[in-house]
Amino acid sequence: MLNISGIQEGFVLDHIQAGMSLQIYHDLKLDQLDCTVAIIKNAKSNKMGKKDILFSDSLTTTSRSM
Numbered sequence: 001m002l003n004i005s006g007i008q009e010g011f012v013l014d015h016i017q018a019g020m021s022l023q024i025y026h027d028l029k030l031d032q033l034d035c036t037v038a039i040i041k042n043a044k045s046n047k048m049g050k051k052d053i054l055f056s057d058s059l060t061t062t063s064r065s066m
Contacts, residue, residue, distance in 0.1 A: 008057065025037065
């Protein structure tokens with residue numbers, strides 16, 4: 001069982017097209033930050049069939065230009 005703690009400062013991107021979360025991870029340059037990142041791939045979705053979810057405990061990405 002995966003346990004992700006509550007978000008103090010951060011974000012969750014939900015309803016990502018299945019298979020796209022790693023591209024978004026790199027586009028947001030999350031690999032360059034010292035923060036917790038969780039990527040859930042191919043989660044079941046009633047609406048989309050399958051989806052990805054990306055969780056980060058950092059707001060740094062939203063405050064800098066990309």
